Amino acid sequence: MESTHFSRFLFLLLAAGILILFACANFPTYLPPQPSPRLSSRCSASSSSSSNSSACKSRKIAGILKQPPNPTAESRRLRHESATPQHPLDPLTIQELNKVRHVINSHHLFKSPSSSAVALHTVVLEEPPKSAVLRWSPGDPLPPRKAFAIARSGGDTLLLSVDVASGELKADRASDSSPSGYPTMTVEDMTSATWAPFASADFNRTVTDRGVELSDVACLPISLGWFGKKEEDRRLIKVQCYSMKDTVNFYMRPIEGLTVVVDLDSKDVIEIVDKGRHIPIPNAANTDYRYSAIKKNQRLDLVNPISIEQPKGPTFTVTGDHLVRWANWEFHLKPDPRAGVIVSQARVKDPETGEMRSVMYKGYTSELFVPYMDPTDAWYFKTYMDAGEYGFGLNSMPLDPLNDCPRNAHYMDAVFAAGDGTPYVRPNMVCIFESYGGDIGWRHSESPITGMGIIEARPKVTLVARMAASVANYDYIIDWEFQTDGLIRIKVILFLGVLDI
Numbered sequence: 001m002e003s004t005h006f007s008r009f010l011f012l013l014l015a016a017g018i019l020i021l022f023a024c025a026n027f028p029t030y031l032p033p034q035p036s037p038r039l040s041s042r043c044s045a046s047s048s049s050s051s052n053s054s055a056c057k058s059r060k061i062a063g064i065l066k067q068p069p070n071p072t073a074e075s076r077r078l079r080h081e082s083a084t085p086q087h088p089l090d091p092l093t094i095q096e097l098n099k100v101r102h103v104i105n106s107h108h109l110f111k112s113p114s115s116s117a118v119a120l121h122t123v124v125l126e127e128p129p130k131s132a133v134l135r136w137s138p139g140d141p142l143p144p145r146k147a148f149a150i151a152r153s154g155g156d157t158l159l160l161s162v163d164v165a166s167g168e169l170k171a172d173r174a175s176d177s178s179p180s181g182y183p184t185m186t187v188e189d190m191t192s193a194t195w196a197p198f199a200s201a202d203f204n205r206t207v208t209d210r211g212v213e214l215s216d217v218a219c220l221p222i223s224l225g226w227f228g229k230k231e232e233d234r235r236l237i238k239v240q241c242y243s244m245k246d247t248v249n250f251y252m253r254p255i256e257g258l259t260v261v262v263d264l265d266s267k268d269v270i271e272i273v274d275k276g277r278h279i280p281i282p283n284a285a286n287t288d289y290r291y292s293a294i295k296k297n298q299r300l301d302l303v304n305p306i307s308i309e310q311p312k313g314p315t316f317t318v319t320g321d322h323l324v325r326w327a328n329w330e331f332h333l334k335p336d337p338r339a340g341v342i343v344s345q346a347r348v349k350d351p352e353t354g355e356m357r358s359v360m361y362k363g364y365t366s367e368l369f370v371p372y373m374d375p376t377d378a379w380y381f382k383t384y385m386d387a388g389e390y391g392f393g394l395n396s397m398p399l400d401p402l403n404d405c406p407r408n409a410h411y412m413d414a415v416f417a418a419g420d421g422t423p424y425v426r427p428n429m430v431c432i433f434e435s436y437g438g439d440i441g442w443r444h445s446e447s448p449i450t451g452m453g454i455i456e457a458r459p460k461v462t463l464v465a466r467m468a469a470s471v472a473n474y475d476y477i478i479d480w481e482f483q484t485d486g487l488i489r490i491k492v493i494l495f496l497g498v499l500d501i
């Protein structure tokens with residue numbers, strides 16, 4: 001398949017199939033699983049706060065703004081290590097996550113001979129009941145802090161509730177409440193799926209028979225699921241491979257028709273389907289999307305650096321790391337491994353009474369479904385749940401100051417738990433800024449015939465909370481935009497930048 005056709009194909013399918021559901025209501029039973037990135041092995045969510053491998057580095061170039069890191073990694077680490085929750089909905093802190101990990105690891109349910117037997121697929125705050133949150137006001141003690149976790153151990157999936165202060169742990173079997181299904185993968189699951197095919201001599205032979213060097217092959221865990229009767233009771237994933245030869249943009253060089261089914265628990269290769277031998281691997285030429293590579297071949301006319309002045313600084317404040325106040329708005333904002341961000345208790349001031357009126361108790365991305373709808377063997381299973389399987393938060397890489405978000409933006413870090421429960425910091429995951437695009441927010445001018453001489457206009461300034469999830473070759477920007485008239489606008493922007501070359 002020609003690469004341009006390939007990109008158009010993907011885009012059309014995506015445009016036709018994408019289904020985005022936003023749940024903006026009170027969901028007391030929301031249980032976010034902790035999924036993992038499609039491209040896990042190289043540079044995405046690992047248990048460290050940042051990665052320095054050459055595969056994930058593509059630093060900035062002339063014409064694109066560069067801001068020195070602020071704060072330093074060390075001061076960031078210290079701040080998170082000493083953080084204490086300030087609000088009932090604040091995410092679990094590093095200290096709380098460490099406590100939860102300790103409680104789970106030392107619980108008799110998980111004290112099996114092999115300590116690696118427990119995998120934590122999610123560890124997040126178990127939010128207090130809505131009534132308790134609404135009753136709370138600043139200065140009150142916080143409602144009991146609890147963690148919700150999904151653990152897999154000995155082939156069972158357990159839903160855990162851990163009281164952080166007392167260490168009390170309650171466990172329910174997932175199979176008691178839902179008859180089938182598995183939690184989303186951990187990063188460790190995904191990484192092992194990436195390498196699993198190479199343990200198979202058949203796989204190696206198939207690849208070399210196609211004339212591809214094994215050292216050039218990159219495999220990605222694609223879709224997990226149930227693919228047939230004989231695979232009952234197994235946690236399976238289909239893996240697809242690419243040639244990285246002569247390009248960083250390996251997505252453009254699929255080894256088409258080659259699908260490897262891997263058992264995520266045993267890491268065994270269950271099946272290799274190779275039906276694409278007649279399909280050539282697209283050429284590597286001109287597939288590199290990085291500016292440094294593009295400029296050799298074509299002229300890219302970048303505009304001059306631009307920034308909006310705020311001589312008196314921004315109007316918004318962020319208190320206790322998560323409570324945002326701006327103009328007539330107030331809301332709680334936190335990163336979440338699955339949803340990306342959760343906006344809670346969004347309230348707007350009534351200009352007549354001064355009362356803060358509730359607009360939304362809780363809002364987040366519930367799912368983003370990308371079904372390709374191609375019935376052929378190598379494609380039918382490509383029905384991604386980009387939030388639920390991969391995790392919008394887990395796949396949100398740090399934002400690039402001045403390019404992803406404007407000057408005067410405030411950056412919020414995420415604190416997430418790895419598959420063994422160890423907390424880690426994802427820096428600059430969310431940014432908050434005032435947006436002004438030269439538009440008018442309100443205006444009226446009076447005709448000269450009235451003799452009143454009125455010309456009045458006010459600029460349209462909004463407040464934006466932004467994150468960017470890179471789910472393999474799809475870059476999603478999620479903007480929560482707040483307007484002074486009380487409207488919340490949710491924008492989902494998709495860049496298929498790596499294919500658009």
Ligand SMILES: *[C@@H]1O[C@H](CO)[C@@H](O)[C@H](O)[C@H]1NC(C)=O
Pocket residue numbers: 052
């Ligand atoms: C990261 O890479 C840079 C440049 O390759 C190197 O100078 C630096 O020491 C590396 N940092 C770590 C923590 O490995």
Ligand SMILES: *[C@@H]1O[C@H](CO)[C@@H](O)[C@H](O)[C@H]1NC(C)=O
Pocket residue numbers: 198199200201204214215
């Ligand atoms: C397949 O190839 C990889 C990469 O060269 C190698 O590490 C692995 O041992 C091979 N597997 C088998 C079963 O020969």
